[in-house]
Amino acid sequence: MRHIISLLMENEAGALSRVAGLFSARGYNIESLTVAPTEDATLSRMTIVTSGSDAVIEQINKQLNKLVDVVSVMDLSDGEHLERELMLVKVKAVGEMREEIKRMTDIFRGRIIDVSNSTYTIELTGSRAKLDNFLQAIERDLILETVRTGTSGIGRGDRILKV
Amino acid sequence: MELTGAEIVIRCLQEEQVEYVFGYPGGAVLFIYDELFKQDKVKHVLVRHEQAALHAADGYARSSDKVGVALVTSGPGLTNAVTGIATAYMDSIPMVVISGQVPTYAIGEDAFQEVDAVGITRPCVKHNFLVKDPKDIAPTLKKAFYLAKTGRPGPVLVDIPKDVSNQKAVYEYPSSISIRSYNPVGKGDSSQIRRAAQMLLEAKRPMIYSGGGVVLSGASAQLKDLVQLVGAPCTNTLMGLGGYPANDKQFVGMLGMHGTYEANMAMQYCDVLVAIGARFDDRVIGNVEHFAQVPRKIIHIDIDPSSIAKRVKVDVPIVGELKLVLDELLAVLRSSKQKPDAGDMAAWWKQVDEWRVKGGGLRYKNSTEVIKPQFVIETLHQITGGDAFVTSDVGQHQMWAAQYYKFNHPRRWINSGGLGTMGFGLPAAMGVQLINPGATVACVTGEGSIQMNIQELSTCKQFHLPIKVLSLNNRYLGMVRQWQQFFHGNRYSESYMDALPDFVKLAEAYGHIGMRIVNPADVEPALREAFSRKNDLVFMDFQTDSTENVFPMVPGGKGLSEVILAEDL
Numbered sequence A: 001m002r003h004i005i006s007l008l009m010e011n012e013a014g015a016l017s018r019v020a021g022l023f024s025a026r027g028y029n030i031e032s033l034t035v036a037p038t039e040d041a042t043l044s045r046m047t048i049v050t051s052g053s054d055a056v057i058e059q060i061n062k063q064l065n066k067l068v069d070v071v072s073v074m075d076l077s078d079g080e081h082l083e084r085e086l087m088l089v090k091v092k093a094v095g096e097m098r099e100e101i102k103r104m105t106d107i108f109r110g111r112i113i114d115v116s117n118s119t120y121t122i123e124l125t126g127s128r129a130k131l132d133n134f135l136q137a138i139e140r141d142l143i144l145e146t147v148r149t150g151t152s153g154i155g156r157g158d159r160i161l162k163v
Numbered sequence B: 001m002e003l004t005g006a007e008i009v010i011r012c013l014q015e016e017q018v019e020y021v022f023g024y025p026g027g028a029v030l031f032i033y034d035e036l037f038k039q040d041k042v043k044h045v046l047v048r049h050e051q052a053a054l055h056a057a058d059g060y061a062r063s064s065d066k067v068g069v070a071l072v073t074s075g076p077g078l079t080n081a082v083t084g085i086a087t088a089y090m091d092s093i094p095m096v097v098i099s100g101q102v103p104t105y106a107i108g109e110d111a112f113q114e115v116d117a118v119g120i121t122r123p124c125v126k127h128n129f130l131v132k133d134p135k136d137i138a139p140t141l142k143k144a145f146y147l148a149k150t151g152r153p154g155p156v157l158v159d160i161p162k163d164v165s166n167q168k169a170v171y172e173y174p175s176s177i178s179i180r181s182y183n184p185v186g187k188g189d190s191s192q193i194r195r196a197a198q199m200l201l202e203a204k205r206p207m208i209y210s211g212g213g214v215v216l217s218g219a220s221a222q223l224k225d226l227v228q229l230v231g232a233p234c235t236n237t238l239m240g241l242g243g244y245p246a247n248d249k250q251f252v253g254m255l256g257m258h259g260t261y262e263a264n265m266a267m268q269y270c271d272v273l274v275a276i277g278a279r280f281d282d283r284v285i286g287n288v289e290h291f292a293q294v295p296r297k298i299i300h301i302d303i304d305p306s307s308i309a310k311r312v313k314v315d316v317p318i319v320g321e322l323k324l325v326l327d328e329l330l331a332v333l334r335s336s337k338q339k340p341d342a343g344d345m346a347a348w349w350k351q352v353d354e355w356r357v358k359g360g361g362l363r364y365k366n367s368t369e370v371i372k373p374q375f376v377i378e379t380l381h382q383i384t385g386g387d388a389f390v391t392s393d394v395g396q397h398q399m400w401a402a403q404y405y406k407f408n409h410p411r412r413w414i415n416s417g418g419l420g421t422m423g424f425g426l427p428a429a430m431g432v433q434l435i436n437p438g439a440t441v442a443c444v445t446g447e448g449s450i451q452m453n454i455q456e457l458s459t460c461k462q463f464h465l466p467i468k469v470l471s472l473n474n475r476y477l478g479m480v481r482q483w484q485q486f487f488h489g490n491r492y493s494e495s496y497m498d499a500l501p502d503f504v505k506l507a508e509a510y511g512h513i514g515m516r517i518v519n520p521a522d523v524e525p526a527l528r529e530a531f532s533r534k535n536d537l538v539f540m541d542f543q544t545d546s547t548e549n550v551f552p553m554v555p556g557g558k559g560l561s562e563v564i565l566a567e568d569l
């Protein structure tokens, strides 16, 4: 099953490679991994999207906790949570397609953030599924470039990951 | 007070009361060696290869409860050390490794003798650090020692660039340290401990299985009390030998691939299994599915939560310091009015004893023609009164030493269990002998393994280490040959050791005493003679039966009850 694991770790050189190394050394899946410093500059927050049997997910949580640089770990999928991903898409936009793409962008609540006479660059946030759907809704040939941040997640309401 | 980085390193080692550092100098650590030279509190043991420095520090740690310390230079010094670091990591041995690094300004430029030490060692250390500022050396070393010896122990690497060891900083050794992201556990969960106690009291066929964790955490006394209170059979893993006295009647021997029939059968058919400081690894329980076929309740006590439920499902997980958990478990059991059912226990022991008979015990056919390797170990046990420190290399000789030397005390059996590193035995024995001066130290090895670090005979000479080396010379990479015989149609691909040196002359060339023993009748006199030489290293080249195999054997991937006994072949 797909799991979203959120963790706080020391904002130190090499911390990211410890996590990445753990996943590759033990053969765990990484669907996406995002990381950035938090409001407390000594800490980084990471969201890892992974999948595996319950036993594998349990091991992933334990192994992450065992890393000395990792301060705390939460499996967001254990409870109510929100997930968002940001995507930038550059599409070919000429003739009547310009209107069509604009319409599609509005339906998906995206924004066109850059325009040239033959392209649009669209910004879209949402769940992974929503971003996938958007890409499917647009003719394949029109897509020039996509870039996605990977999923970031946060618990709902009182579910807070903090030191 | 302002000191250079190198001075700070030595001060820190002094603060940690490090008596010996095992190492090898080179460009990146010259400032540190210069400071070593200027003092005599921290003694340095110059090995002949960095791998040996690590194994020596490791043997030092395993045979005491101290942190082993090694010092190596950058580049090849560090890469040579990696096997030793990985060996310690796999067996959870507390060590601090200090490596030199090229100067900070040269890092990343493919400088002479530059390797990414932190990157290379990351998967085989508990933690590692690159120190970029001399003011960070003292707190980093403090952390390194703390991390190495607390929680589940392990090696910690501190990489120090050459310029950092030469720059000055204010020195102050932190009196205590805390790391917010690292909080090793202490006591176990009391409700789980009570559940475990109840489960044990109701067990009809309880079994206790303990590993290296018991040895490392000094919980042997508690283990013994538990086994005797419950009345259960007890088995030790290869790493756990000595954790429970082998001469006790409740001990059923080592389990696993070359474990006794009764230990493996009792593991398979018990109804409540208590695993203590052990991790159900592949060499211990074989095939996981086969193991799980038989229903049994499992209580798993370990300091590392990630060891629990890694390979097998556990009914009662207890995470904590073994001593504290066992103390609490013992208290609950003692205060309980309920006692294990005497009838059930008698029936269980009857079954175990039947397995003992069926398995036929550990046995071999002795000979008057050719030296049987098992006979050498039995005689070693007898002559040393079972009280020696025994290190070993990896192969058949290791298994025979584990099977036939009956360890009654923890920290006496020193071997590379997890990584299975040939070349471990002799350098490990050096560390053992240094921290236990005057003690009897035997290194059981094979003619293959010994050649992986034989240069250390020179270190032994320099530091007057009267180790007794027992080389069971079967002219084969015996364990490889055994697998080829069983599983590869007798095709002995590259397992014959040709062009062996004259080990007697070799020992003599290094300034030691060498003996070659060919006749079974000479085994005992030779051992007596060797062990009577308290101040000499004696190298004994036993010409042993080259066709002997290690039994019993649970082939890789098979279940614990699918064992090959000696008579099956």
Ligand SMILES: Cc1ncc(C[n+]2csc(CCOP(=O)(O)OP(=O)(O)O)c2C)c(N)n1
Pocket (backbone or CB within 6 Å): B393, B394, B395, B396, B397, B398, B420, B421, B422, B423, B445, B446, B447, B448, B449, B450, B472, B474, B476, B477, B478, B479, B480
């Ligand atoms: C560094 C290393 N290389 C290879 C192996 C694989 N291996 C395991 S046992 C063994 C044979 C050891 O031969 P020897 O030391 O003569 O001991 P014997 O089995 O004959 O007692 C080998 C090659 C290993 N364990 N370690």
